[in-house]
Amino acid sequence: MTDSAEPVPRHVAIIIDGNGRWARKRGLPRHAGHREGMKAVREAVEGASQLGVEVLTLFAFSTENWQRPAVEVSALMSLLKHYAEREERELAAKGVQVRVLGELDRIHESARDAVASIQRSTAGGSSLRLNLMISYGGREEIVRATRRLAQRVAEGELSPDEVDEAEMERHLFTADLPDPDLLIRTSGECRLSNFMLWQLAYTEIVISPVLWPDFTRENFQEAVREFQRRDRRFGRVRTG
Numbered sequence: 001m002t003d004s005a006e007p008v009p010r011h012v013a014i015i016i017d018g019n020g021r022w023a024r025k026r027g028l029p030r031h032a033g034h035r036e037g038m039k040a041v042r043e044a045v046e047g048a049s050q051l052g053v054e055v056l057t058l059f060a061f062s063t064e065n066w067q068r069p070a071v072e073v074s075a076l077m078s079l080l081k082h083y084a085e086r087e088e089r090e091l092a093a094k095g096v097q098v099r100v101l102g103e104l105d106r107i108h109e110s111a112r113d114a115v116a117s118i119q120r121s122t123a124g125g126s127s128l129r130l131n132l133m134i135s136y137g138g139r140e141e142i143v144r145a146t147r148r149l150a151q152r153v154a155e156g157e158l159s160p161d162e163v164d165e166a167e168m169e170r171h172l173f174t175a176d177l178p179d180p181d182l183l184i185r186t187s188g189e190c191r192l193s194n195f196m197l198w199q200l201a202y203t204e205i206v207i208s209p210v211l212w213p214d215f216t217r218e219n220f221q222e223a224v225r226e227f228q229r230r231d232r233r234f235g236r237v238r239t240g
C-alpha cells in the first residue's frame with residue numbers, strides 16, 4: 001500500500017502510452033492494444049478511488065492523434081463510445097463524475113451521444129472526478145484561453161491589468177480543478193507531449209516503465225508511493 005503518514009495527491013494526471021508497442025510485441029494490430037488499454041483505464045479509476053484521490057485526468061487522445069491512420073482514429077472513437085456506454089451505470093453508482101475535455105466539436109458524431117449521456121448521468125458524482133482528455137492539446141488550450149481573454153478586453157469587460165494567472169485559469173478546460181500534484185507517464189517515455197502545459201508547472205513526474213495495457217492499480221499505487229517520497233518545494237527552500 002501507500003504511506004498513510006504522507007499526503008495522497010489530490011489530482012493525478014496520466015499520459016497513456018505504449019498501447020501500440022504492447023500490440024506489436026504480440027503481433028497484433030495497434031487497435032488491439034487500445035482495446036486492451038481500456039482494462040488499464042478501469043484499473044487506474046479503481047486505484048485512484050481506493051486511495052481517495054479527488055481528481056484523475058487521463059490523456060486519451062491528443063490533437064496530434066487526429067493525424068494517425070483513419071482506421072486507428074475510428075477505432076479510438078469507437079472505444080470512447082463503448083467505454084461511455086458500458087461504464088455509465090457503474091460509474092454513476094460509484095459516484096464518479098465523468099467529464100470529457102478538449103476540442104469536442106471534432107469528436108466523431110457516433111461517439112457524441114454516449115459522451116453527452118455519461119456526462120449527464122454522472123454529473124452529481126462526488127467520490128472521484130474523472131476527466132478524459134480527448135482531442136486535447138496544451139498549446140491549443142492556452143491559445144483558446146488567450147483568445148477569450150483578448151475578446152473580453154476588446155469588449156471592455158476586462159482591463160489588460162486584470163489579466164493575471166487566476167483569470168487565465170478561469171478560461172482553461174480545467175477551470176474548476178486543482179493543478180495535478182502527480183503526473184504519471186507509462187511506457188518509459190520522458191516527454192510532456194503537449195499535455196497540460198500550464199497546469200503541470202509544479203507537478204511531480206513519475207515515469208512508469210509499464211506499457212499502458214499492463215498498467216494495474218498496484219502500478220498506480222507504486223507511482224503514488226514514489227510521489228510521497230518526493231520533497232515538494234514549489235521553488236522555495238525548506239524552512240523546517
Ligand code: FPP
Pocket residue numbers: 016017018019020021022034037038041058059060061062065076079080083132
Ligand atoms: C497511447 O499509445 C495511446 C493512445 C494515444 C490512445 C489511448 C486511448 C485509449 C486507451 C482508448 C480511449 C480512452 C478512453 C479513456 C475512453 P500509443 O498508441 O501512442 O502507443 P505506442 O507509443 O506504443 O505506439
